[in-house]
Amino acid sequence: IQEELIRGEKMKIVGDMAASVAHEIRNPLTTVRGFIQLLATVPLTETKKAEYKNLCLEELNRAERIISDYLSLAKPDPEQIETIDLNEELDYLSNVLLTYANYNDIQIRVHASRESGLTATGDRSKFRQALVNIGKNAIEAMENGGTLELRTDKRSDGPAIVVSDSGVGMTAEQIKRLGTPYYSTKTKGTGLGTMVSFSIIKKMNGRIRIKSDVGRGTEFAIVFPERSWSEERQSG
Ligand code: ADP
Ligand code: MG
Numbered sequence: 001i002q003e004e005l006i007r008g009e010k011m012k013i014v015g016d017m018a019a020s021v022a023h024e025i026r027n028p029l030t031t032v033r034g035f036i037q038l039l040a041t042v043p044l045t046e047t048k049k050a051e052y053k054n055l056c057l058e059e060l061n062r063a064e065r066i067i068s069d070y071l072s073l074a075k076p077d078p079e080q081i082e083t084i085d086l087n088e089e090l091d092y093l094s095n096v097l098l099t100y101a102n103y104n105d106i107q108i109r110v111h112a113s114r115e116s117g118l119t120a121t122g123d124r125s126k127f128r129q130a131l132v133n134i135g136k137n138a139i140e141a142m143e144n145g146g147t148l149e150l151r152t153d154k155r156s157d158g159p160a161i162v163v164s165d166s167g168v169g170m171t172a173e174q175i176k177r178l179g180t181p182y183y184s185t186k187t188k189g190t191g192l193g194t195m196v197s198f199s200i201i202k203k204m205n206g207r208i209r210i211k212s213d214v215g216r217g218t219e220f221a222i223v224f225p226e227r228s229w230s231e232e233r234q235s236g
Pocket of ligand 2: 133136137191193194
């Protein structure tokens with residue numbers, strides 16, 4: 001199954017997201033406040049107390065996940081557009097994901113292409129958020145361990161960074177739903193990660209190509225426009 005995922009309508013939604021994300025964060029906070037009030041005012045058994053404390057922690061974790069999946073879009077500071085070396089980002093990504101991968105019994109294989117012109121243009125910290133969201137999903141798709149492959153590649157249509165996993169895979173229907181706010185198949189999912197990633201990469205004029213086989217794994221290829229010779233010369 002192969003799909004190309006840049007859809008205007010989905011991306012427009014992002015603009016209206018802030019209010020809805022604020023709402024999603026307010027819910028767990030309200031719940032936590034309720035439990036803390038209970039703990040403070042009502043006599044409770046030790047078992048009940050422990051239960052409420054756990055619920056508080058779970059709710060706070062949920063709020064944290066929403067914020068971190070959504071972080072860079074909500075960030076107000078102006079974008080810093082620069083030339084980004086894809087091999088440097090490959091390095092960054094493998095370092096950031098290492099602990100999470102180890103924890104989940106997953107091996108990371110990194111392959112940096114030696115081709116020239118492996119660059120993209122955009123805001124580096126936003127691009128990193130997009131990569132981390134995609135990488136985290138790849139790891140979460142491998143519940144029983146597996147291999148995460150990270151590589152750069154010079155494709156016929158441009159420089160690419162590719163994240164592939166040997167995880168659960170997706171059906172064509174599931175691939176279509178990617179990037180839709182709050183679409184998640186995970187009990188603790190936010191359904192914000194791919195939405196955020198897609199909108200960041202779209203802004204960089206990149207494309208996301210997804211190949212997936214149910215039960216075998218998924219490949220996310222982020223392909224950027226080939227830069228012209230004069231552009232390369234301008235930025236060295
Ligand atoms: P979340 O990770 O919180 O569920 P995301 O927006 O990051 O939200 O991802 C949405 C859904 O897309 C996931 O719940 C999962 O079903 C699917 N998905 C994303 N990446 C992969 C992948 N590499 N393999 C399998 N499914 C994936
Ligand atoms: Mg995710």
